[in-house]
Amino acid sequence: xxxxxxxxxxxxxxxxxxxxxxxxxxxxxxxxxxxxxxxxxxxxxxxxxxxxxxxxxxxxxxxxxxxxxxxxxxxxxxxxxxxxxxxxxxxxxxxxxxxxxxxxxxxxxxxxxxxxxxxxxxxxxxxxxxxxxxxxxxxxxxxxxxxxxxxxxxxxxxxxxxxxxxxxxxxxxxxxxxxxxxxxxxxxxxxxxxxxxxxxxxxxx
Amino acid sequence: xxxxxxxxxxxxxxxxxxxxxxxxxxxxxxxxxxxxxxxxxxxxxxxxxxxxxxxxxxxxxxxxxxxxxxxxxxxxxxxxxxxxxxxxxxxxxxxxxxxxxxxxxxxxxxxxxxxxxxxxxxxxxxxxxxxxxxxxxxxxxxxxxxxxxxxxxxxxxxxxxxxxxxxxxxxxxxxxxxxxxxxxxxxxxxxxxxxxxxxxxxxxxxxxxxxxxxxxxxxxxxxxxxxxxxxxxxxxxxxxxxxxxxxxxxxxxx
Amino acid sequence: xxxxxxxxxxxxxxxxxxxxxxxxxxxxxxxxxxxxxxxxxxxxxxxxxxxxxxxxxxxxxxxxxxxxxxxxxxxxxxxxxxxxxxxxxxxxxxxxxxxxxxxxxxxxxxxxxxxxxxxxxxxxxxxxxxxxxxxxxxxxxxxxxxxxxxxxxxxxxxxxxxxxxxxxxxxxxxxxxxxxxxxxxxxxxxxxxxxxxxxxxxxxxxxxxxxxxxxxxxxxxxxxxxxxxxxxxxxxxxxxxxxxxxxxxxxxxxxxxxxxxxxxxxxxxxxxxxxxxxxxxxxxxxxxxxxxxxxxxxxxxxxxxxxxxxxxxxxxxxxxxxxxxxxxxxxxxxxxxxxxxxxxxxxxxxxxxxxxxxxxxxxxxxxxxxxxxxxxxxxxxx
Numbered sequence: 001x002x003x004x005x006x007x008x009x010x011x012x013x014x015x016x017x018x019x020x021x022x023x024x025x026x027x028x029x030x031x032x033x034x035x036x037x038x039x040x041x042x043x044x045x046x047x048x049x050x051x052x053x054x055x056x057x058x059x060x061x062x063x064x065x066x067x068x069x070x071x072x073x074x075x076x077x078x079x080x081x082x083x084x085x086x087x088x089x090x091x092x093x094x095x096x097x098x099x100x101x102x103x104x105x106x107x108x109x110x111x112x113x114x115x116x117x118x119x120x121x122x123x124x125x126x127x128x129x130x131x132x133x134x135x136x137x138x139x140x141x142x143x144x145x146x147x148x149x150x151x152x153x154x155x156x157x158x159x160x161x162x163x164x165x166x167x168x169x170x171x172x173x174x175x176x177x178x179x180x181x182x183x184x185x186x187x188x189x190x191x192x193x194x195x196x197x198x199x200x201x202x203x204x205x
Numbered sequence: 206x207x208x209x210x211x212x213x214x215x216x217x218x219x220x221x222x223x224x225x226x227x228x229x230x231x232x233x234x235x236x237x238x239x240x241x242x243x244x245x246x247x248x249x250x251x252x253x254x255x256x257x258x259x260x261x262x263x264x265x266x267x268x269x270x271x272x273x274x275x276x277x278x279x280x281x282x283x284x285x286x287x288x289x290x291x292x293x294x295x296x297x298x299x300x301x302x303x304x305x306x307x308x309x310x311x312x313x314x315x316x317x318x319x320x321x322x323x324x325x326x327x328x329x330x331x332x333x334x335x336x337x338x339x340x341x342x343x344x345x346x347x348x349x350x351x352x353x354x355x356x357x358x359x360x361x362x363x364x365x366x367x368x369x370x371x372x373x374x375x376x377x378x379x380x381x382x383x384x385x386x387x388x389x390x391x392x393x394x395x396x397x398x399x400x401x402x403x404x405x406x407x408x409x410x411x412x413x414x415x416x417x418x419x420x421x422x423x424x425x426x427x428x429x430x431x432x433x434x435x436x437x438x439x440x441x442x443x444x445x446x447x448x449x450x451x452x453x454x455x456x457x458x459x
Numbered sequence: 460x461x462x463x464x465x466x467x468x469x470x471x472x473x474x475x476x477x478x479x480x481x482x483x484x485x486x487x488x489x490x491x492x493x494x495x496x497x498x499x500x501x502x503x504x505x506x507x508x509x510x511x512x513x514x515x516x517x518x519x520x521x522x523x524x525x526x527x528x529x530x531x532x533x534x535x536x537x538x539x540x541x542x543x544x545x546x547x548x549x550x551x552x553x554x555x556x557x558x559x560x561x562x563x564x565x566x567x568x569x570x571x572x573x574x575x576x577x578x579x580x581x582x583x584x585x586x587x588x589x590x591x592x593x594x595x596x597x598x599x600x601x602x603x604x605x606x607x608x609x610x611x612x613x614x615x616x617x618x619x620x621x622x623x624x625x626x627x628x629x630x631x632x633x634x635x636x637x638x639x640x641x642x643x644x645x646x647x648x649x650x651x652x653x654x655x656x657x658x659x660x661x662x663x664x665x666x667x668x669x670x671x672x673x674x675x676x677x678x679x680x681x682x683x684x685x686x687x688x689x690x691x692x693x694x695x696x697x698x699x700x701x702x703x704x705x706x707x708x709x710x711x712x713x714x715x716x717x718x719x720x721x722x723x724x725x726x727x728x729x730x731x732x733x734x735x736x737x738x739x740x741x742x743x744x745x746x747x748x749x750x751x752x753x754x755x756x757x758x759x760x761x762x763x764x765x766x767x768x769x770x771x772x773x774x775x776x777x778x779x780x781x782x783x784x785x786x787x788x789x790x791x792x793x794x795x796x797x798x799x800x801x802x803x804x805x806x807x808x809x810x811x812x813x814x815x816x817x818x819x820x821x822x823x824x825x826x827x828x829x830x831x832x833x834x835x836x837x838x839x840x841x
Contacts, residue, residue: 009326013301017276046303047326081326116207117403117426119328119372123208123250123456143208143456145281147303147328147372166207188281188303190245221663235660239649243657246649277682412812439811440655442474442634450476 002201003038005065006030008055009081010044011187018187022198032064040201041065041074044187045081049090049106049150052081053098062099069179070101077200078181080148083174086181087152102176103155109148111167119149124164124184126172132161133203134173134180134196142192144172144184151183178205208456209420210250210427211444213434214407215240217256217286220266224431225257226383228335228351238273244434245278247441250456252278253306253375253405253429255333256286257350268300275301285333285375294321298329306375308333309348312355312362315369322370330373331405332366334359336392337379344392351379360395367400374404375429381409385432388415390423397424405429413439413447420453460751460814466760467773471750471811474633484633489764492629492637498700505698508691509541512621518573519543520621523610526555526563528731529625531716532706533695537623538570539713546619550609550676551578552602554737557833558719566714575613579605579676581839583669587677589795590664592802595654596749596809598791599742600661604677607643607652611680611692620689626701627694631757643692645679703761707731722785722825723754725776732758737834740785740825747781748806751814755780782817783825790831793840 002024004015012028019026019042027034035041043065045052056062069076078086087098090106098106109120123143128135144164151170154160162173164184173182180200186193215237216223222240223231234240241252252274256267264287271284284297285306294305311318311332321330336359339345346357355362363374376396378389388409397404403426406419410430419428433439449455461470464481476484513519522537522545524530537543547567555563567574584601591600614622627641628634634651635641649657656664658674671678710716711731718730722740733739733754747753759773768776792802803819810816 011298011301011303013272013299014275014279014303017301018279021277021279046329048323118401119403120207121328121373121403122210122426124206139457141457146207147281149327185281187279190248190279193279222660233663235663236657239657239659240655242645243649243653243655246646247655434655440473446474446476 001025001027001038002040002042003034004028005035005041005043005061007043007045007052007059007061009047009052010079011046011185012044015042015044015079015187018194018197019201022194022201024201030059030061032060035061035064035068038068038074041068041076042079043076043082043085044079045085046147047081049081049084049092049098050094050096052085053090053096056085056099066099066101073178073205075200075203075205076179076181077197078179079187080183080185083171083181083183084148084150084152086174086179090150092150101179102152102159102174102181104153104159106150106152109151109166109168109170114167116167119147120166120170121147123189124166126162126164128162130158130161130175132173132175134175134182134199135162136199138192138195138199142189144182144186144189144192146172146184148183206454208250208454209448210405211416211441211448211455212251212253212283212405212427212429213244213249213441214253214255214429214431216431217254217258217267217270219258219260219263220270224383228379228382237270241274241278244441245280248445248456249280249441250427251281251283253283253285255306256284258286268296271297271302272300283331283375285331289317291317291320291324294325294329298325304329304331304372306331306333308335309353311366312346312348312357315365318366318369318371322372327370327372330371331375332363332371332373333375333377334362334366334396335377335379347379359392360399363396363404364399367402371402373402374400375407376404377407378409382407383432384409385411387411388419388423390418393419393423393425397426403427413444414451416444417448417451417453420448421451463760465770466763467752467756467770467777468760469750469752469756469814471752471814472632476633484636485629485631485760486764488629488633488637492700496637496700501698505695506541508621508693509543512691513543516618518546518617518619520545520623521610521614521617521619522547522623523606524549524563524574525606525735526559526566527733527735528703528707528710528716528718531562531566531710531714533623533625534566534570534572535710535713536695536699538572545572545623546613546617547572547574548610548613549574549576550602550605551576552599552605552736553578553581553584554834554836555735556719556737557830557835558717559735562716566710566716569714577609577676580673583673585795586665586669587661588791589797590661591654591656592745592795593805594656594664596745596806597654597742598738598745600654600656601677602736603652603654604648604658607648608679609676611685611690612676614690615680615684615688618688620691622690622692624692624694626696626703630696630701631761641694641697643694645682648679702765703731704765704767719830720828721754722787722828723780723783724758725780729758737831737836738787738791740787740828741791744783744785744788745806748803748816748819749809749814750811751816752777753781782822784819784822785825786827787831790834790836790840794836
């Protein structure tokens, strides 16, 4: 069972349909019991860091997620805001505390003086910085869909498994023990994205 | 490297896809659900659905269409047409849309842009701007499918929309729509130079080179077209391939 | 109009791209096919797939069959070489030629195998040919869709999960490359087959006399239904190297398959090519009007890629055989009740730049095929 965490933010419908397309049993839920009974946990998210944390806390999801992911080590995939919330601090509209599962902070994208539009919207390719189970058997030239204005700056470079370039080098994907997360949207990245989700499903810790 | 985006626009009327000319006469061009699947199979970057259904009782079709498309096409979907309340935006997003395009409602209540941005994220708000030359020969923003003048200048309105929290702008030149004579590059360039958010150009594509011009000369981040893919033998493949040949960075075959 | 520097296909081919030397993607794909594929390995993969399905259920697989050289070869190969028990499924678009029908009788009787032929409603087909011409400058929408969708319906209804087609598209065009694992599925249907029009689109384009029920044979089955039978739809040409010339000779020698004269190409050299469709001449003519090249270019390119012709010879053949108004156009126009003027006006709306078509009124007429008067279409026109 794949449980997609509903904390009020995110394109839950598409994420659910993507997992269904690859044959998974899916539940979209904000009920802690569904997270407890999940084999794989997915946390999507679109929106502001502060709101994200607020909603997670309101529903008590931060506690149950920490228990299931950090203690019970269930495979976890965070998407977009769901990656950013894993950080210690988020700087969007003021400083906010994140889940703190990954060392680092979320700050605005530095376009390095180039005339680039913000948010970073569209298809961009990855540079894989470490071998990892999430991106296996995916064409190294594949593009994935990004849409964000902030990025997760990892304190520990070993947590990063892929980056992309937009002005600066941006964290595209992370992996820490049983925790995976992508800044891009695999459920919006056609075949390459679906393959990534398949890889995540096959992962056992 | 960030790729330029090719985004077909699907115009919906009472659950069917149509194509208009200068926002006027229209022709049935298919079933939106199956047309979306064709575009998806051909490797488009995103899809925009604009619902121009006037009657309230037929507006529900679009939810079913989006949900059906989102079940099989895993690319970003933008939906617009008659979205006036936060609840409508929420419902659209819950049915599988990634972004909502707002037009008339944003002009009548500009704070609506901020409301949606705050609740769902800036990236979910696309402000759709339709403009044409008014009787004095000056560019003016029009609402209600090009029938109601607003007194607004498209460049100024785009800037204001950005400041209110819009994530992207969808710019359509009504005079050019369906005419297949190219984008209005002059105004496009003025808008793309005035804002720091991405702009999608819409209205007028007749040849594949027009798509290239929209990006290179117009400064657009994404280009939209409809007529060219319905009424000619031009395909998405050819479009991407030509754009690539002209030096633009496009997505590789899916 | 620019052409590939190696073969003779011009830039107006859909999906074409050229490398720095001006060599087209299809030529590159064929080079890859000849040089980089471990065909032994692929054949092993093929045999493994067949083993997974052999003996399960009433039939081992479906073989979609037109009676042309490719599907006849696949039928021969799967039955005689690989010892499968297939259900041979033929979608009949309404204009199979008399000799083709005879050949099919002979082939199927000699090979053995249960054979299912489905002919769709000709009165509906005529409307579809006309609308397809108007929308896309192509008269065969019903044929493209029926050929690829109908066998999938049979798979679902008869619960036969394995469907084996003949050549992969990467042999002629670059929608897929030989590196990719080309599945003959709905994505391919939408990408390559149906001209971008599904049955659900077509029904809104026609008048009320045609409903979605009438278009069932052209509608791709639901993904869920296909997944429920565990479907797998593959090309034999992904696993064994396709060679149409050699394969045509095999079916000629083993089964007495005879081939036929076709408009616009020399019979002696291409006796095996595209022999099944009466309206192929019209379809090829449309391509020539829209894109400036036709079947001779296509065949010459294949020969060049396989080392059987030089580029100069190819260009000379094109000069000799392309640019004729086919005699069969008269039959077609009668069938859909349209005149020459209207036909050409519609066709010319679909010209692909940068091709500039010549004045069609000045084109010479091609010779009438010997069997044209015997086509079954003529029954309807009496």
